[in-house]
Amino acid sequence: MACLPEPATARYHAGDRVKVRTYDPPHHTRAPRYTRGRVGTVMEMHGVHRVPDDVVRGVTPPSSEAVYAVAFAAADLWGEGQHQVIVNLWESYLERQERA
Amino acid sequence: MSGTHTDSSISQQVRDLESTLEQRGVLSGLELDAVIDRFLASASPLNGARLVARAWVDPAFRERLLADGNAAIEELGLSMSGGVQPQLLRVVENTDAVHNVIVCTLCSCYPISILGPSPSWYKSEAYRSRVVRQPRQVLAEFGLSLAEEVELRVWDASAETRYLVLPCRPAGTDGLGEEELAALVTRNGMIGTAAV
Amino acid sequence: MVVARVNDVGGMEGFGPIETDDDGHAFDADWEARVFALNTALVRKGVYTLDEFRDAIERMPPSEYLAASYYERWFFAVRTLLDERGLLA
Numbered sequence: 538m539a540c541l542p543e544p545a546t547a548r549y550h551a552g553d554r555v556k557v558r559t560y561d562p563p564h565h566t567r568a569p570r571y572t573r574g575r576v577g578t579v580m581e582m583h584g585v586h587r588v589p590d591d592v593v594r595g596v597t598p599p600s601s602e603a604v605y606a607v608a609f610a611a612a613d614l615w616g617e618g619q620h621q622v623i624v625n626l627w628e629s630y631l632e633r634q635e636r637a
Numbered sequence: 638m639s640g641t642h643t644d645s646s647i648s649q650q651v652r653d654l655e656s657t658l659e660q661r662g663v664l665s666g667l668e669l670d671a672v673i674d675r676f677l678a679s680a681s682p683l684n685g686a687r688l689v690a691r692a693w694v695d696p697a698f699r700e701r702l703l704a705d706g707n708a709a710i711e712e713l714g715l716s717m718s719g720g721v722q723p724q725l726l727r728v729v730e731n732t733d734a735v736h737n738v739i740v741c742t743l744c745s746c747y748p749i750s751i752l753g754p755s756p757s758w759y760k761s762e763a764y765r766s767r768v769v770r771q772p773r774q775v776l777a778e779f780g781l782s783l784a785e786e787v788e789l790r791v792w793d794a795s796a797e798t799r800y801l802v803l804p805c806r807p808a809g810t811d812g813l814g815e816e817e818l819a820a821l822v823t824r825n826g827m828i829g830t831a832a833v
Numbered sequence: 834m835v836v837a838r839v840n841d842v843g844g845m846e847g848f849g850p851i852e853t854d855d856d857g858h859a860f861d862a863d864w865e866a867r868v869f870a871l872n873t874a875l876v877r878k879g880v881y882t883l884d885e886f887r888d889a890i891e892r893m894p895p896s897e898y899l900a901a902s903y904y905e906r907w908f909f910a911v912r913t914l915l916d917e918r919g920l921l922a
Contacts, residue, residue: 566796567796567888571843583796589887592885593884593885606798620788620790623791625797654871657921659872664875664878673867677859721882753862756854757852757903758851758853763852764851767848770844780878
């Protein structure tokens with residue numbers, strides 16, 4: 538398991554449950570549709586990067602945010618399967634999912 | 638699979654575009670030649686195979702590779718910083734209990750400097766759509782069948798991270814040197830569609 | 834304007850079998866290598882970003898995207914981006 542340093546300002550940490558925003562933007566984004574509205578677990582943080590949604594819309598300067606590797610259970614994505622799908626998602630694609 | 642253009646038609650369009658850009662001083666044919674040459678010369682799966690072999694023989698290197706791929710690969714003269722945007726190299730390790738496979742569902746992001754150009758199937762809608770949903774079946778189509786109890790992890794390279802699979806060292810290879818071990822490692826093994 | 838972004842195929846069905854054979858060549862024709870080099874050089878020079886390049890591919894009309902080969906899509910994007918920046922006039 539990578540021990541990549543998390544900046545103090547990262548909103549999420551390994552083990553956090555997060556939900557991908559359901560918003561379907563009318564512009565380039567990097568949250569695949571199969572993750573929208575789905576809940577996963579943050580595995581690790583993969584650095585801070587410019588948000589592509591901002592870059593293509595000419596937002597100046599574009600935001601830079603933490604990017605997370607978020608693990609989803611196949612059953613939660615497709616209703617079947619034993620595997621995990623780990624997706625890299627920018628912080629603003631996510632919202633915290635409180636445990637029930 | 639080709640679109641409505643014949644190859645000769647599109648190749649003429651590409652030449653015309655290059656001429657236009659050259660005339661406007663945006664860039665030159667020589668620059669393009671240099672890009673192609675450098676790419677073909679330096680980007681190859683032999684790079685990844687060397688990393689895998691070193692990780693197999695040197696446990697401390699393996700730890701460094703898993704902890705910080707960007708730094709560790711520089712020990713072998715490789716780098717992720719040749720590209721235009723900072724990329725993080727995350728090496729994911731296969732074990733007896735876990736098998737990893739890589740995809741970019743949104744386009745075709747791939748660790749080109751470590752593995753060379755990506756195979757056509759990696760870029761195809763067929764692979765990108767199915768491997769996140771039915772990875773076991775997809776791997777079987779590549780001739781890889783995994784025991785039921787092996788946990789499958791599919792990594793979707795949807796941001797700036799580029800993934801490399803560290804395959805399991807095959808049994809019966811204890812006597813082999815690093816170069817011989819590197820020769821056993823295939824590109825598909827480092828994507829996850831083969832055992833090694 | 835909402836664009837279909839048919840590139841976002843994770844989990845979709847109907848794309849047929851995966852052609853697992855691969856000859857290992859980077860490019861099937863010279864023009865593909867030129868397109869690769871064009872895009873690489875233009876991004877390096879800062880004419881446009883990789884994000885804008887991906888966005889341009891995604892803005893292809895869906896039927897054209899699906900019918901186009903990999904480097905045909907690249908060429909579409911390069912031409913679109915240059916055109917939008919007035920570099921082809």
